[in-house]
Amino acid sequence: MITKLNVTSIMVLDKNEALDFYVNKLGLEKGQDVKQGSYRWLTVRVPGDPGTEISLEEPGPPVHDEATAAQLRELISKGAIGGLVFLSDDVRALYETLKARGVTDFTQEPTTRFYGTDMGVRDPFGNAIRILQQGKVAHAAKA
Amino acid sequence: MSREVEDLNRRLLRARDAMDRAYAEPLDVPAVAAVAHLSRAHFIRSFRAAFGETPHRYLQRRRVERSMFLLRETDRNVTDICFDVGFGSSGTFSRTFREIVGETPSDYRLGNEPMLPPTCFQMAAMRPVVAAGVARRSSTFGIAAAAAAP
Numbered sequence: 001m002i003t004k005l006n007v008t009s010i011m012v013l014d015k016n017e018a019l020d021f022y023v024n025k026l027g028l029e030k031g032q033d034v035k036q037g038s039y040r041w042l043t044v045r046v047p048g049d050p051g052t053e054i055s056l057e058e059p060g061p062p063v064h065d066e067a068t069a070a071q072l073r074e075l076i077s078k079g080a081i082g083g084l085v086f087l088s089d090d091v092r093a094l095y096e097t098l099k100a101r102g103v104t105d106f107t108q109e110p111t112t113r114f115y116g117t118d119m120g121v122r123d124p125f126g127n128a129i130r131i132l133q134q135g136k137v138a139h140a141a142k143a
Numbered sequence: 144m145s146r147e148v149e150d151l152n153r154r155l156l157r158a159r160d161a162m163d164r165a166y167a168e169p170l171d172v173p174a175v176a177a178v179a180h181l182s183r184a185h186f187i188r189s190f191r192a193a194f195g196e197t198p199h200r201y202l203q204r205r206r207v208e209r210s211m212f213l214l215r216e217t218d219r220n221v222t223d224i225c226f227d228v229g230f231g232s233s234g235t236f237s238r239t240f241r242e243i244v245g246e247t248p249s250d251y252r253l254g255n256e257p258m259l260p261p262t263c264f265q266m267a268a269m270r271p272v273v274a275a276g277v278a279r280r281s282s283t284f285g286i287a288a289a290a291a292a293p
Contacts, residue, residue, distance in 0.1 A: 013149065070145050073145060073148075073149050074145075074148055074149065074152060076149075077148070077149040077150075077152035077153045077156065078152045078155070078156055078193055078194070079156045079159075079160075105157065105160070106164070107160045107163060107164060108163075108164060108263070109164075111262075113261065113262050115261055118261070118262070118263065120263060122156070122157075122160065125153070126152070126153055126156050130263050132261070
């Protein structure tokens, strides 16, 4: 029986830039940062939740040949590859915090739906990030 | 070379996000092109090359998807929904809806009930594919531009 999601990965164009965004802007914490030869195992995680790591991966050798890596980079920058969904205890406050930290690429401002309040933002490379505050709220459906 | 493509894609994606966010407002091509820091003509050409359809069509499908959502999930009347999602006239809305979905807004409402996936997934996955046999049309935002005109 599978018991937990341990590692997921997201493709980024630059690990240092990704680390800055995910930690200093979004507010995750740095997980592991280990250099193995030319490979850097770099993860971030939700603060206080060490059981699930998000590995930041760059397209390129030895995993991808250069042509494949170029295709992946193009797809990432079109927003066509990956994404992450996080939970928050206060999406609207987080939205203000992210704005204050200079985040501008919101795909959706905080909006209340039948399943809670969520917002959308892109990382610097084009990956979609959703942040949801769960909880049913009585309201009229709104586009 | 590759970096330039990635940078262009990223700016086009930002412009596409702007349409997803502000579909209900009277958008015009130059305003959306400005988000990508491109001229109108270059933007339309590049957007189509990256995403396979013109910005105009992308916006139409976003607006129609949101109208389908409101038709399913609310009791608002069709004319109100038309303006809610950014169309400038109910005639244009009905024609565009029929062209893309293949049936009228009222018929769609009769045949469909509320859905469960979260809105972000609905917005991504439920945006209608243009019904078969429809020719690609102009790449201007004529509808919104007309609505914005005095």
